[in-house]
Amino acid sequence: MSTIALEKVAIIKTLNNIAESGLNVFRDDHFTIDNDHENPDAIVVRSFNMHTMEFGRHLKAIARAGVGVNNIPVDKCTQEGIAVFNTPGANANAVKELVLTSLIASSRNLFAGEAWTKTLGKEGKQIPKLVEAGKKQFVGKEIKGKTLGVIGLGAIGALVANDALQLDMNVIGFDPFISVDTAWNLSRNVQRALTLDQLFAKADYITVHVPLTDDTRGMFNEKAFNIMKKDVHILNFSRGELVNETDMKIALENGKVGKYITDFPNESVLNMKNTITFPHLGASTKESEENCAIMAARQVKEFLETGNIKNSVNFPNVSLPYTGKQRIAIFHQNVPNMVGNITTAISSYHLNIADMINRSRGDYAYTLIDIDKKVDSDDIPNLKEKMNEIPGIVTARII
Ligand SMILES: NC(=O)c1ccc[n+]([C@@H]2O[C@H](COP(=O)([O-])OP(=O)(O)OC[C@H]3O[C@@H](n4cnc5c(N)ncnc54)[C@H](O)[C@@H]3O)[C@@H](O)[C@H]2O)c1
Numbered sequence: 067m068s069t070i071a072l073e074k075v076a077i078i079k080t081l082n083n084i085a086e087s088g089l090n091v092f093r094d095d096h097f098t099i100d101n102d103h104e105n106p107d108a109i110v111v112r113s114f115n116m117h118t119m120e121f122g123r124h125l126k127a128i129a130r131a132g133v134g135v136n137n138i139p140v141d142k143c144t145q146e147g148i149a150v151f152n153t154p155g156a157n158a159n160a161v162k163e164l165v166l167t168s169l170i171a172s173s174r175n176l177f178a179g180e181a182w183t184k185t186l187g188k189e190g191k192q193i194p195k196l197v198e199a200g201k202k203q204f205v206g207k208e209i210k211g212k213t214l215g216v217i218g219l220g221a222i223g224a225l226v227a228n229d230a231l232q233l234d235m236n237v238i239g240f241d242p243f244i245s246v247d248t249a250w251n252l253s254r255n256v257q258r259a260l261t262l263d264q265l266f267a268k269a270d271y272i273t274v275h276v277p278l279t280d281d282t283r284g285m286f287n288e289k290a291f292n293i294m295k296k297d298v299h300i301l302n303f304s305r306g307e308l309v310n311e312t313d314m315k316i317a318l319e320n321g322k323v324g325k326y327i328t329d330f331p332n333e334s335v336l337n338m339k340n341t342i343t344f345p346h347l348g349a350s351t352k353e354s355e356e357n358c359a360i361m362a363a364r365q366v367k368e369f370l371e372t373g374n375i376k377n378s379v380n381f382p383n384v385s386l387p388y389t390g391k392q393r394i395a396i397f398h399q400n401v402p403n404m405v406g407n408i409t410t411a412i413s414s415y416h417l418n419i420a421d422m423i424n425r426s427r428g429d430y431a432y433t434l435i436d437i438d439k440k441v442d443s444d445d446i447p448n449l450k451e452k453m454n455e456i457p458g459i460v461t462a463r464i465i
């Protein structure tokens with residue numbers, strides 16, 4: 067069981083470069099940023115791989131300043147009662163702009179053309195003549211009238227789909243789990259693919275915007291390439307592991323895939339023909355880094371100070387106005403009679419419950435209980451112990 071009282075200073079550790087405006091959220095008397103601390107209360111991270119990390123016993127929250135949480139062992143965090151947050155939509159515009167830029171630039175062979183012109187530097191007065199003679203190598207294709215397949219119509223995919231329509235493309239989208247909010251924001255001119263294969267069969271360009279999960283890993287594979295049109299361009303600004311690299315190499319060699327544009331280069335990808343690679347730049351704008359850092363920091367701050375939860379990927383969203391008296395925040399298994407056992411423990415200290423909320427998410431649930439007065443400080447350790455004895459409680463904090 068871990069506990070933080072508001073009067074204690076909470077330690078925040080960062081594992082990547084987090085925008086200063088986000089760190090400023092923690093610059094008050096309740097928080098200290100200490101990146102060397104071994105036992106922080108919360109960690110703010112971007113892409114750092116946390117899978118082999120040992121977590122300190124005070125760790126209560128991890129906030130991903132970004133969207134993909136595949137660098138965080140989410141299941142382990144849940145079992146240990148650590149809330150994991152991300153920042154949905156905060157970097158979507160940055161990624162959308164890079165996707166559309168890359169879509170046009172690759173279709174017009176801009177990257178290859180630019181690299182080639184740079185090789186002419188020593189040709190002196192011949193350069194204009196060489197340019198005119200050489201440009202035929204870089205004749206491209208216009209995207210107008212072509213079909214863009216968008217896999218995953220979440221924050222990024224929906225923006226890309228809507229804007230591609232404005233560029234006079236036909237757009238076909240596939241997302242069996244589309245959220246109601248996104249569906250409202252999506253243009254009705256985006257055609258709906260009922261299966262991934264339908265999208266693969268129709269698209270001249272494919273862009274993928276899904277999380278990396280066991281279901282999506284390797285979704286671009288030999289079977290998928292066999293269905294696609296010849297010379298299709300594939301844009302992957304989501305995660306490298308969505309692509310089976312052995313199959314992609316063959317598809318690029320035989321021209322089935324005309325170009326593979328990705329934000330996730332590695333040794334294998336860099337040695338394939340017709341790839342265009344970027345150093346994971348999708349979210350690398352000042353605006354996006356600030357949006358993500360501020361959102362992540364605010365969510366962690368709110369959670370540590372009040373127990374309220376917004377945008378967690380493993381805890382349920384919960385919000386109860388904080389009165390500042392005494393609050394008990396309990397993360398527990400989602401089994402019968404938990405709330406009864408918790409309230410019995412509380413009433414054995416003659417404490418009166420002023421308000422409470424309980425929300426579940428899968429096998430776990432989260433309960434916030436407000437007491438109508440400050441708990442006597444002598445009673446707090448005993449109350450904590452009593453909570454600890456209740457089977458099924460993972461963590462309880464008295465705030
Ligand atoms: N290159 C970068 O810097 C960068 C930046 C942000 C996000 N990303 C990556 O992009 C991904 C998408 O980001 P987002 O903000 O749009 O996330 P999001 O959660 O808003 O959208 C993801 C969408 O994928 C859909 N989806 C899930 N599984 C699917 C499947 N099997 N088939 C089709 N659709 C499926 C979901 O229903 C959801 O609508 C992230 O998970 C992350 O990996 C990369």
Ligand SMILES: O=C(O)CC[C@@H](O)C(=O)O
Nearest residue numbers: 112113132133134349350
């Ligand atoms: O932090 C970054 O630069 C990348 C973030 C991105 O991959 C994400 O999933 O949000």
